[in-house]
Amino acid sequence: MSYWLRLVDPVGLILTAVTALAWMVGGWLLVRSLFRLLPGARLISGFTSGWVIDLVLVNLITRWIGLPAASIVSAALILGVGVMAAGKSLRQKETWADWKEWTQPVGALLLAVLFSLAQRGVSIFDDYLHLPLVSSMATGDIPPHFYLNPDQWFAYHYGLQIWAAMLVRTAGLTPWSAWDISKGVAIALTLVNAWLWVRQRTSSRTAAWLGALVIVFGGGARWLLLLLPSSVLTWISPAINLINTGADTSQSLVQALGGPWIMEGGGPVPFPFAFHSGFFVPVFFVLGSTGALPFLTIFLLMSLKPQQPGSMRAAVVLGILSASLALSAEHLFAFLWAGTLLAVGLSWFSHRRWKKQIDAGQWLSALLALGLAAILAIFQGGFITETLRGLAGRWLGISQWVQATNNAYSFSFRWPPAIYSAHLGLLSLGNPRHWLVILAEMGPTLFLAPMVTGWALGLLKRERWLEAGLGFSALACMIFPLFFQYGVDRSITRMPGTALWLWLTLAFPLLWKYSRTSGPVRRTFYGVGYFVIIFGGAILFAVQLISMPTPQAAYFIDSLDTRFSSQFWNQLEPDAQVLDDIPYRAVTVFGRETTAHLSIYEPLPQWEALIQAPRVEEVAAAGYGYIYMDAEWWNLLSQEVRQTFQQPCVREISHRVQPNGKDFRILYDVSGCK
Structure with a gap:
């Protein structure tokens, strides 16, 4: 197909x-x-x-x-x-x-x-x-x-x-x-x-x-490092420890800035490394996780003002919309929920202190929205639900709950304060050679933090609790990863990225207002800042557009796999497991989960042993009913292991070969070999 x-x-x-x-x-x-x-x-x-x-x-x-x-x-x-x-x-x-x-x-x-x-x-x-x-x-x-x-x-x-x-x-x-x-x-x-x-x-x-353009295309400005004198870059580069795809790209920052970003699944023209960021990725380029969905939800929450202050029906809708954040960006949900609750509490305290009139219905509707969002977040599934399940299991001594969750890691204290870049590793606030790199990775948006935080405090008097909560949560998202590290520390880069995006979004209407009464010098300053923030995103989008005529399903999926998927997706027995040397390929192609890993990044030893020598009796005894074989895997097997596929209990369901004959896919049914 x-x-x-x-x-x-x-x-x-x-x-x-x-x-x-x-x-x-x-x-x-x-x-x-x-x-x-x-x-x-x-x-x-x-x-x-x-x-x-x-x-x-x-x-x-x-x-x-x-x-x-x-x-x-x-x-x-x-x-x-x-x-x-x-x-x-x-x-x-x-x-x-x-x-x-x-x-x-x-x-x-x-x-x-x-x-x-x-x-x-x-x-x-x-x-x-x-x-x-x-x-x-x-x-x-x-x-x-x-x-x-x-x-x-x-x-x-x-x-x-x-x-x-x-x-x-x-x-x-x-x-x-x-x-x-x-x-x-x-x-x-x-x-x-x-x-x-x-x-x-x-x-x-x-x-x-x-x-709209700067909010969706704005990001970090790593490319500003290219404007530094070579002597300064040479001084900075040895202090940077490239990691993840940064390490795949080059061994030093100086070399990486001048070359393509090396990664799997790229298009015909590679993305330039200098125009990406380890913190602040443009919204259109957040292609993993849940994409732009969290940012979309924030705009809905900011735009929807109840027709009648204190409306409980409107509060229910806002509560459901807020709960969606727990399914798309649990860190933003947690900080926004806490920040909004803090804003409601501070506003209540200030009203009582200055003896201002309090509309109880308005406060109750805000608490209803927060309460509904919290209840849904706890029980609806996703990271928060599974994390709480594990914590409850530890507190109550229920080992099944602790062992029933995968991909939930813990936080630990980080000292000295540092911030983690997805490509450049830990950048310490105590290292002067990291300062310029941090500023470039985050871009000029970092300087909007004081203005947005002060604006958020001013909203407490006007009962605009959500926007105040967004201002508070942005500050928390930036400060938290300075002092705490996550089990998979790369994931914590979402927090400073969220903070920068919130500051940019909340600040733009304010800056537009200020620009209307500003002189030419300040307007020029605003324009330069706008260009710096959006330039990297524009380059990335231009490169991405070049890939449009050359579609690819995935870097681990080719035309043979797509034909198998068209024929067999969701057609195997509901509890069937497929052994594949690329385990996530089989799950994608057939829609059947399989036992292969301890975690996303750590394979099971028994699965690795079967991949090394997939004798059909051992495969079936381990609970796998099918084997999805490709040419590369087959060529690595010994003759003795290959001969086990000739047994009468093995049934070849489908066999497809590339036109050039260099690769193939075979789906074997080995369920009868137990």
């Missing part, structure tokens, strides 16, 4: 379209009925809200009735609740006037196509994790188990993968195309909602365009 479709299923495509229309209309009715928005913003904000709410509901419902039915029930619930919220207003012509603003949904659709096409040419940022996760979730494993050790739950932020899984299961898309489309839709909606939010704050379309 094609890159996009695993199979042509008209019924499934129609079902996907109908359910999407249902949650779009339902979300629009909820937003129009409960929140204050400019007339031109209701439609796209409603569609986006319906999408995010649908992800939360599908995640909750699937565990009881399965994924296809859950997608129908969720969409029907959103539509039904939206109709009830709208009530008699549905009969009024003014209600349907929102649909005249068709240009924004069409623009979002075109942007989604652009970003999806731009991504199909690259397979970067942990596709070995996301594609098997999408494939296994599409079979109905939501909340997901660890796809390489199905006896354990998977502590991960899998929010966007829910929709990709629905596209695979109901629409017949391939796991790789569904993942690319999901990321493309999230980026497009983030860009459009950013445009609407900035326009609402500034009343300027020019500001909206400039703000």
Whole structure:
């Protein structure tokens, strides 16, 4: 089949379209009925809200009735609740006037196509994790188990993968195309909602365009190091310990800055190392994790102001939207939840101290939203749920709970203070040779922190608790990783990256306002800062566009695998396990989880032994019913091991060979060899 479709299923495509229309209309009715928005913003904000709410509901419902039915029930619930919220207003012509603003949904659709096409040419940022996760979730494993050790739950932020899984299961898309489309839709909606939010704050379309572009394409400015004198770079370089793909790129910082970024899954033209960042990655380039979904949710929370202060119905909607952050960016959820609660508490204290009038309903609605979000975060699945399960198991002495979770690591104290870059390793605040590198990695956005923090404090008097909470959480996201390290420390780079993005987003409307009354010198200063922040992202996007004509499913998936996936995805027995020397490939191709790893990065010794010598009797005795063989693996096996595949208990199900004859795939059934 094609890159996009695993199979042509008209019924499934129609079902996907109908359910999407249902949650779009339902979300629009909820937003129009409960929140204050400019007339031109209701439609796209409603569609986006319906999408995010649908992800939360599908995640909750699937565990009881399965994924296809859950997608129908969720969409029907959103539509039904939206109709009830709208009530008699549905009969009024003014209600349907929102649909005249068709240009924004069409623009979002075109942007989604652009970003999806731009991504199909690259397979970067942990596709070995996301594609098997999408494939296994599409079979109905939501909340997901660890796809390489199905006896354990998977502590991960899998929010966007829910929709990709629905596209695979109901629409017949391939796991790789569904993942690319999901990321493309999230980026497009983030860009459009950013445009609407900035326009609402500034009343300027020019500001909206400039703000949306810098919010989505802005990032770090590592390339500024190229402007330093060679003597300074030579002084700095020995103090930098390149790690991860940075170490793959070069042995020294000086050499890396002048060359391509070496990584698996890149396109025909490599990305330049100097224009990336180990902290602050542009929104359009957050292609792993859950993509742009957390940023999109933040814009919804900032844009949706209840029509009636203290509305409990609006608080429920905001609570569900907030809970989605626990499925897409648990660090942001935790800090935002705590920051908002702090803002509510400080505001209450200041009102009581100065004897100002207190609207109890407004406070109660804020606490309702926070409480609902917390309850959902605890029980809905994902990193927070699984981490709390493990902690509860330790406190209560229930070993099964402790052992039932994979990918949950602990924090430990870091001293002296340092910050971790994904490519440049630990950068110490006590090392002068690291200072310029830290500033370049983060870019000029770092200098916006005092302004945003002061602005957030000023919002307490105006009951704008969410935005105040965002300001507080940004500061916490930057300070926390200075003093605490994570079990997989690379993952902690999300925190300073989130802080920088929040500062940039919250500061832009303020800077636009200041620029209107500023002199030419200050305006020039603002313009230079804007250019520096956005330049690296523009280069990365230009390189990414070059990959559009050369699609790739994944760096570990080729045309032979895609044909097997078209024929056999979700067709093997529900509990079948497939032995493959690339274990995440088999999970992606067949949609069947398999026992292969202790963790994402650590294979099981017994699995490694089977890969070295896959004698069919031993494979079957270990619980694997199938073997997925390729030419490279076969050529490494001894003649004695190869002969075991000739036994009568082995059944060759399918055999495909590349046209040049250099590679092949064979699916063996060895379940009868026990």
